[in-house]
Amino acid sequence: MSGTTLDVRDVPPAERHPKIHSAFGEWSPGETLTILEDHEPKPLFCEFQAEVEAFDAEGYEVEQRHPNEFVARFPKR
Numbered sequence: 001m002s003g004t005t006l007d008v009r010d011v012p013p014a015e016r017h018p019k020i021h022s023a024f025g026e027w028s029p030g031e032t033l034t035i036l037e038d039h040e041p042k043p044l045f046c047e048f049q050a051e052v053e054a055f056d057a058e059g060y061e062v063e064q065r066h067p068n069e070f071v072a073r074f075p076k077r
Contacts (some may be wrong), residue, residue: 007036009069017044021052024074029054032075040064041072048074 006023008016024033035041041062048055059075 005034005036009036009038017047020044020074024048024052024055024076027076029076032059032073035072035074037070037072038068040070044072 004023004027006020008019011019020033020035027033035044037044045057045060045062048060049057054076056075056077059077060073062070062072064070
């Protein structure tokens with residue numbers, strides 16, 4: 001799988017989800033958008049699961065590396 005990493009830790013909260021949706025929309029099926037967050041991205045996961053048909057929720061992964069660093073992988077089908 002190919003894709004990119006998007007670090008949104010320094011992006012203002014109100015701008016994060018639109019930026020992530022935009023980046024995800026640029027990728028082809030089979031690619032994965034990896035996101036670096038400063039909190040558990042569960043609300044984003046739920047949003048993608050409910051609103052983004054191309055999101056492969058079964059392939060979603062999240063890892064907490066540090067107290068304020070989460071890596072989430074959003075695969076596209």
